[in-house]
Amino acid sequence: xxxxxxxxxxxxxxxxxxxxxxxxxxxxxxxxxxxVVGFISLGxxxxxxxxxxxxxxxxxxxxxxxxxxxxxxxxxxxxxxxxSALFLLGxxxxxxxxxxxxxxxxxxxxxxxxxxxTGALLLFSYVLFVVVFGIELYPGIIPAFISSFLIEE
Amino acid sequence: MIEGLxxxxxxxxxxxxxxxxxxxxxxxxxxxxxGIGTLALMLPFVYKMxxxxxxxxxxxxxxxxxxxxxxxxxxxxxxxxxxxxxxMLDGFPMxxxxxAAKACSIVLTASMVGGIVGALVxxxxxxxxxxxxxAFGPPEFLMMVTMGISFVGVLSGGKPFLGIAxxxxxxxxxxxxxxxxxxxxxxxxxWIYLWDGLQLVPLTVGLFAIGExxxxxxxRTSISHERESRFKMRWDQVWxxxxxxxxxxxxxxxxxxxxxxxxxxxxxxxxxxSFVSYGHAKQTSRLPEEFGHGNPEGVLAPExxxxxxxxxxxxxxxxxxxxxxxxxxxxxAAFMILGIKPGPEMLSAxxxxxxxxxxxxxxxxxxxxxxxxxxWVPLMARVTNLRPGILVPLVFVLAIxxxxxxxxxxxxxMALLFGVVGYVMRMxxxxxxxxxxxxxxxxLFEINLHLTLQIYGxxxxxxxPIAFVIMLIIVFTIFWEIRSRLKERRxxxxx
Numbered sequence: 001x002x003x004x005x006x007x008x009x010x011x012x013x014x015x016x017x018x019x020x021x022x023x024x025x026x027x028x029x030x031x032x033x034x035x036v037v038g039f040i041s042l043g044x045x046x047x048x049x050x051x052x053x054x055x056x057x058x059x060x061x062x063x064x065x066x067x068x069x070x071x072x073x074x075x076x077x078x079x080x081x082x083x084s085a086l087f088l089l090g091x092x093x094x095x096x097x098x099x100x101x102x103x104x105x106x107x108x109x110x111x112x113x114x115x116x117x118t119g120a121l122l123l124f125s126y127v128l129f130v131v132v133f134g135i136e137l138y139p140g141i142i143p144a145f146i147s148s149f150l151i152e153e
Numbered sequence: 154m155i156e157g158l159x160x161x162x163x164x165x166x167x168x169x170x171x172x173x174x175x176x177x178x179x180x181x182x183x184x185x186x187x188g189i190g191t192l193a194l195m196l197p198f199v200y201k202m203x204x205x206x207x208x209x210x211x212x213x214x215x216x217x218x219x220x221x222x223x224x225x226x227x228x229x230x231x232x233x234x235x236x237x238x239x240x241m242l243d244g245f246p247m248x249x250x251x252x253a254a255k256a257c258s259i260v261l262t263a264s265m266v267g268g269i270v271g272a273l274v275x276x277x278x279x280x281x282x283x284x285x286x287x288a289f290g291p292p293e294f295l296m297m298v299t300m301g302i303s304f305v306g307v308l309s310g311g312k313p314f315l316g317i318a319x320x321x322x323x324x325x326x327x328x329x330x331x332x333x334x335x336x337x338x339x340x341x342x343x344w345i346y347l348w349d350g351l352q353l354v355p356l357t358v359g360l361f362a363i364g365e366x367x368x369x370x371x372x373r374t375s376i377s378h379e380r381e382s383r384f385k386m387r388w389d390q391v392w393x394x395x396x397x398x399x400x401x402x403x404x405x406x407x408x409x410x411x412x413x414x415x416x417x418x419x420x421x422x423x424x425x426x427s428f429v430s431y432g433h434a435k436q437t438s439r440l441p442e443e444f445g446h447g448n449p450e451g452v453l454a455p456e457x458x459x460x461x462x463x464x465x466x467x468x469x470x471x472x473x474x475x476x477x478x479x480x481x482x483x484x485x486a487a488f489m490i491l492g493i494k495p496g497p498e499m500l501s502a503x504x505x506x507x508x509x510x511x512x513x514x515x516x517x518x519x520x521x522x523x524x525x526x527x528x529w530v531p532l533m534a535r536v537t538n539l540r541p542g543i544l545v546p547l548v549f550v551l552a553i554x555x556x557x558x559x560x561x562x563x564x565x566x567m568a569l570l571f572g573v574v575g576y577v578m579r580m581x582x583x584x585x586x587x588x589x590x591x592x593x594x595x596x597l598f599e600i601n602l603h604l605t606l607q608i609y610g611x612x613x614x615x616x617x618p619i620a621f622v623i624m625l626i627i628v629f630t631i632f633w634e635i636r637s638r639l640k641e642r643r644x645x646x647x648x
Contacts, residue, residue, distance in 0.1 A: 005581055012318065019325045022340060030337040033599045034328055041321030048314035051639075075367045075576045079569040086562055095553065099546045107373065107542025117543060121550045128554065138562040 006049065013045045090140025096122055160205040160510040169206045170514065173213030174522045178221040180214070192483040204491045205510050211487050212514045215480055216268060217522030219423065219459040223260035224526065227452070228253060229548045231362040231555070235353055236423030236459050238589050239305075239431040241361060243444060243451030250447050257530045258394025259452045261523045263405055266398060267457035268519025270409035271416070271464025276512045278468060289418050291604035292613045296623035297418070298594045298601065301425040303627050304432035306587040307634045316584045317631075323591020324598055326351055333596060334603050346563040355556050356592055359568040360585045362552040364575025370545050391530050397449055404434060404450065405457045412458025416465025424593045426462040427455035428586070436630070464515055471499050471508060 016038050023034035085094035099118040103109040109117075129135045139147070160166070176195075192215055199207040222234040227244035240260060247256035302324070306317035329340040330350030341347035368374075398405055408430040415426040434454035435444045444451050470481045470488075488495055499508045539547075556568045578585050605613050614621045 005583075008577070008581055008583065009315065012315075012322065016318075016322065016325065019328075019340065026332075026337050026339060027335055029603070030332045030335045030339060033602060034325060034339070036602070037321045037324045037598075041318040041325070044314040044318040044321070048312055048318065051314065052312075071371050071580070072573075072577065074371050075573050078367065078370070079573050083566050083569055086565055091557065091562070091565075095550060098549070102370070102546050102549075103542050106370070107540070107545070109540075109542040113543070117546055121546065125550065125554060129557070129560075135558070135560045137557060137560055 005052070009045055009049050009052075013042060013049075016042045016045065086138070086140070088140055088142050090143050091137035092122055092125070093140055093143065095125065160506060163205065166205050166209045169202070170209040170213040170518060171521065173210040173215075174217050174518050174525065177214035177217040177518075178522055178526055180218055180221075192480055199487050199490055202491075204493060204507060207487060207491055208507070208510055209514050211484060212511060213518040213521075215484065216460070216463055216515050216518035217264075219456075219463075220261060220264040220268075220519070220522050221526060223264065223452075223456050223459070224257050225551075227256040227260060229362060229551070230365045231548070231552055232357060234423070235357060235589070235593055236427050236462075237455070238357060238361075238424065238586060239427040239455035240452055240459075242431065242586055243446070243448050245365075246445070246447035247449065247452065252390060252447070254388075254390035254530050255394040255397070255449070256452050258391040258527065259398055259449055260456045261526050261530070262395045262398040263408075263453045263456040264460040265519045265523035266402070266405050267409040267412060268460035268463065268522075269516050270406055270457075271413045271461035272512050272516035272519070273464075274410070274413050274461075275464040275467050275471075275515065276509065288619060290608075290617070291601045292609060292617040292620035293623065294418070295598065295601040295605050296620045296627070297415070297425065298598045300623055300627050301428055302587065302591050302594060302598075303631055305428045305590045306584070307631050311582070311638065312584070313631070313635045313638055316587050319584055320587035320591040323588040323593075324595040325591075326356070326588070327592045327595025328599065333600055346561070351567060351592070352559070352564060353589075353593060354558065355564045355567040356571050357589055358552045358556050359571025360575035360578070360588060362548070363568055363572025364579050364585075366545055366549050366552065367572060367576045368579065369541050373541050388531055391527065394449075395527075398453055401450065401453060404437070405453060408434060408454040408457040409461035412461035413465035415458070416462025417468045418465075423459055423462050424590060426458045426465075428590055430454040430458035432630075460519055464512075467511060467515070471495050471511065 019034055020038040020042065023031035023038065026034075082094060082098060085097055088094075089097065096118055099121055100114055103114040103117055104111060125137075129137055192211060195211060195214065199211060202210065219234050219236055222232060222237040223240045223244070226232045226237045226241040227248050230241050230245040232238045232241055244256045244260065247253065302320040303317055306320040307313045327350070329347050330338065331348060332339055338348060411430045411433060412423075412426040415429060416423065431444075431451060431454050434450045435441050438444065438448065438450050440448060440450075466481045467484075470485055485495065493499075493504075493507060499505070552568070553565060556564050575585055609616050614624055
């Protein structure tokens with residue numbers, strides 16, 4: 001069986017075990033479903049690992065595994081970067097920066113295309129949320145600090 | 154019946170119907186905004202409307218929300234409504250193969266047929282369904298929920314045990330937050346955001362849409378790899394999709410009836426209807442191995458069930474005043490605003506024209522919605538060939554928009570986290586659908602398990618024959634699927 005598949009199955013088993021063990025802190029009624037579902041799921045994961053081992057195929061090739069790992073790192077880095085930008089710059093700031101960086105630098109689009117896409121996306125978001133639905137989106141730590149500073153002034 | 158039709162055609166009711174259908178189609182495309190939210194937003198507008206006008210507007214809008222939600226499932230792997238998640242399993246692989254127009258056309262035609270079947274059955278079954286609905290209590294609900302999760306777990310992907318375990322993980326994730334039975338706060342680890350529990354939209358958008366987008370972004374590719382379709386408006390595929398649904402009309406009607414029946418049972422919902430239909434289509438297909446890789450039957454089945462369930466959900470709403478779903482609760486509120494009293498009065502001589510106006514609205518809205526959307530299908534399908542530099546930011550923003558509908562930044566973080574998980578599961582070809590279904594049905598599972606044990610005790614299966622029969626179906630299906638999978642793997646191993 002493939003090593004990464006085994007790792008995923010083990011990780012799934014660990015997550016289920018965390019759910020099971022944490023449930024012992026709750027009242028008997030509150031832990032009934034976590035225990036029933038948790039133990040059944042854990043049992044099924046174990047059976048799957050055994051079945052895979054019995055009817056196993058050859059392991060993943062080294063180069064292919066490395067390729068997957070590098071893609072995984074890209075995905076994690078992107079999520080961390082976008083999440084940080086969201087908290088620092090807010091919804092519109094993070095969206096604008098993402099759109100420009102993605103279109104201009106990652107996909108090598110022209111500056112004009114990049115700005116048009118970014119402007120259209122920001123305008124659409126603003127109209128839909130603020131004008132139509134009246135939802136105030138998260139402003140971000142830096143814009144909120146700047147605006148509060150300006151108001152005090 | 155004719156009187157009901159006449160009510161729908163009194164001016165400006167047709168205009169309200171068209172307006173409702175167009176809004177419903179637009180709303181369905183936006184994940185997270187959702188039909189229920191829009192129904193609630195539109196509720197204040199019905200105060201000044203006449204009953205037929207309000208019925209045409211609200212039901213017209215609601216009847217087609219799932220229709221356009223299926224289109225985004227096909228084009229971007231972003232289900233517009235949670236009930237469209239099953240459509241994604243085969244619709245998106247079809248789009249990747251350059252058959253987006255065909256898949257969209259199947260979505261629309263199957264939705265239309267399903268909606269009409271649902272409306273027809275609604276018209277004839279209100280008096281009959283009373284007994285059936287009354288026969289369903291907590292044990293039957295519990296078994297239906299278990300059936301939905303285990304069917305999808307077993308049927309999606311090549312690892313049946315892992316599939317069901319992923320469904321179990323979905324249930325466990327749904328338990329995060331406030332316990333509906335005891336009020337205990339569970340698995341929040343001190344984070345207040347989790348007190349309300351995880352939300353469905355960030356989970357679904359993360360696991361599927363962001364997972365896919367990460368792939369296109371990193372690989373710098375479009376959704377469809379078929380270059381030739383870039384310059385063509387694929388009307389040929391549209392006709393192919395329409396004719397496919399009519400060639401499989403028997404399957405379409407069967408799935409519509411499944412959807413209608415599940416929709417009629419209050420509290421079960423469209424997600425189970427679409428996944429159970431998907432499972433049924435796979436079990437009865439001549440090419441079950443193609444499911445999950447772009448089998449058109451896998452698109453047809455959930456969409457037919459999806460729209461038919463609206464007719465089904467109207468049965469308890471109209472017949473007994475018990476809403477069949479959350480959306481029907483809002484429709485019920487609208488009925489009360491309009492002075493319509495659901496219950497036996499709706500079947501009396503005075504109430505029947507209104508009842509039939511409802512039936513006609515559902516049927517006409519589905520036909521209208523399908524025709525409006527079908528005219529745009531070839532253009533929409535070309536989206537899958539857009540350059541990744543334009544496509545990825547566009548779809549990413551669409552995904553983030555859906556996630557942001559509550560205005561909490563944590564929802565976006567959750568979507569990103571599940572995006573990475575979805576990406577890993579995608580790379581390893583592991584089933585993501587059971588996680589979603591387990592999550593959607595987790596609370597229902599918990600409440601019904603507690604109620605069942607309190608009322609009937611641990612031996613409830615011996616006291617409730619319908620629940621027992623459902624359990625036998627579950628055991629048989631799981632056993633059969635596992636047996637055939639193990640056989641397949643042994644054959645592969647020998648080869």
